[in-house]
Amino acid sequence: MADRVNRAGLEVAQSLAEFIETRALPGTGIEIDAFWRSAAALFTDLAPKNTALLAKRADLQTQIDTWHIAHRHSAHDPDAYQDFLTEIGYLVPEGDAFHIETTKIDPEIAQVAGPQLVVPITNARFALNAANARWGSLYDAYYGTDAMGSLPAPGGYDRGRGARVVARARVFLDDAFPINGASHADVRRYHVDKGALLIDDKPLVSPEKFAGYTGRAKAPDSVLLVNNGLHVELVFDRAHPIGARDQAGLADVRMESSVSAIMDCEDSVACVDAEDKVLAYSNWLGLMRGDLEETFEKGGQQVTRRLSTDKAFTAPDGSSFTVKGRALMLVRNVGHLMTNPAILLADGSEVYEGLMDALITVLIAKHDLSRTGGNSTTGSVYVVKPKIHGPEEVAFTDEIFTCVEAALGLEQFTVKIGIMDEERRTSCNLKECIRAAKHRVAFINTGFLDRTGDEIHTSMEAGPFSRKDFIKRKGWITAYENQNVDIGLECGLRGKAQIGKGMWAKPDAMAEMLEAKIEHPRAGANCAWVPSPTAATLHALHYHQVDVAAVQEKLEAGGRRAYVTALLDIPLAAYRRWSRDQVIREVENNAQGILGYVVRWVDQGVGCSKVPDVNDVGLMEDRATCRISAQHIANWLHHNVVTEAEVGEVFRRMAEVVDRQNADDPLYRPMAPGFNGIAFAAAMDLVLKGRDQPAGYTEPVLHARRLEWKAA
8 A cells, every 4th residue: 555645634645745745736836735625625525426427327327228128129119219318318408509619729729630649648758759749751751651552671771762752742742832833843942032932933823831931041941831721841951861862952841740639648548546647647747847858768879858849930021930849738637437546535435536637637737827838829728538428427527627727726717628529428419518518628539449339338238239340330430420520510619629530540551541541631520640650740641632621611511410310320230140250250359459458558557559469460459449349249248149168268369369479578478378367367357347347448447457466
């Protein structure tokens, strides 16, 4: 048990108390005793409401289970089902039209469409990389990935590949910044004359896309262009190996890439106690103060990473201006479910972790609000709130931050929230969810994986679900994605807030991403998640191809494309004509992903991993992917599609596969041949106890097993 100190009746882990009192509070103008009194009042007053909302979740689920059991052997009547959900309060009446009233929104949220990175806050190097991913080299992104159809050969620089990279980048420039009567491929000189950019003495077709330059006008060091709100910097350097061989001296094309980044305290981390939370909060503090650093070895040398500075330019009219060098940072708190032993209330119960996150992450953000050149230029704090079930829980989230603002002496509505539309009760009541926080909403986002996990758990008693690939093909998912955009626009988010789409889960498959992920801006999303800075640079190309503001305007005029009825079309298996091979292969795929993720979560505290699948293709795995896989097997077990003995045999066989895939990791502990370790037990718990987990979440099992591992 961690050493604890008493603060205003709270029993606080000493490490957390020291962090708050010696690092987080100084500079905020808040006295130590006043902070703890406010914290004790907030945690104590809001805990019963939190508990009651969780009890309502469980009660609604029990009623839904009972209804499905009673109607399992009769033809599904969608009208009767919808009437039932309305009767029990799962569906709420949709009110009159309204627009959100959020104010003081930064342009990266309100106006600029672009990629959004999500990164575990507990890894300082990754967090700095994400913050600095505001700018990325298109040359490097093309050269170092399969974006051009193949990977670079190992060894030294391939001049032929380099030439293809340059040619590909010139094609992009011709598309986004065409020249009157010429091509960027043939240009020998870029220069500025009387405030205009001339390219071999020819102007751009759209001269207004010239934003500025550095160096001398006649021979600039760089030229800044802008298209659809995103900047592109052409960097010239005759001494650079590429620039020296380039007729125009163009050494790089720097893309404004990740305009916003979510620093994640939730699905991509493994934080189970005070030690873990202090690490997360410390990195967030460093980002908000601007002094976070991380030193590591790369290529045999010590490298220290810091936050990038802003970029200074000369405007066409000769004035000076800067462009931000860092992504706008949002922080994702945990949801309403979990508690954490870092703080015990007066009655001995653990604090709700969501309440603790809200108070401490906003406290830390005060450091940014009190300095110039920081994260937010409008004086706002952006908190993404996941796993919310319906309008009541959104209203509770709004209440939490009103209390936090009062406790910290902030103006009401300083905190803006992002609503993760990933639970079915939120999807079905999305308009009312947005209304419940209409003064704070800055972001709504779909999350297919958590949404599917909740779909399976909510409808667990309805019958066996389709195989996972077939679930994606069902009509409900298209309705879900469309409705999220349409309702967001209906509620006035265009020009005020982000409407987002989910993660690209294959970090090594950039060619495939370039083909597929353009559908996100085409769908009207002004941000979409990417797994790396390189992916952000490549995904930025899509926002030059698609004017998202114009897409949103057209969609807004067209009205809503999907309604609740389509969302309630449960993706059950239409025909159960699966062979045993098909069933076992599906279970193998799920089991391998669960094991590959859980073994690192429990044994190493890694909350987000690139896990090889059964075909050794690296996929990004976090708790959302684990949730859907575990719920899928739990559903098939419950409906006798597969037996517990078969599941156990598959898990043991897949554990051996995962052991082989991790053989080069010196920190890895094999699960075979004993299959008696804590991690293997956790993976089995997720499936065998999956039907009993609240909303099918993985956190209760994973936290308990990680704490067991740490204690051992």
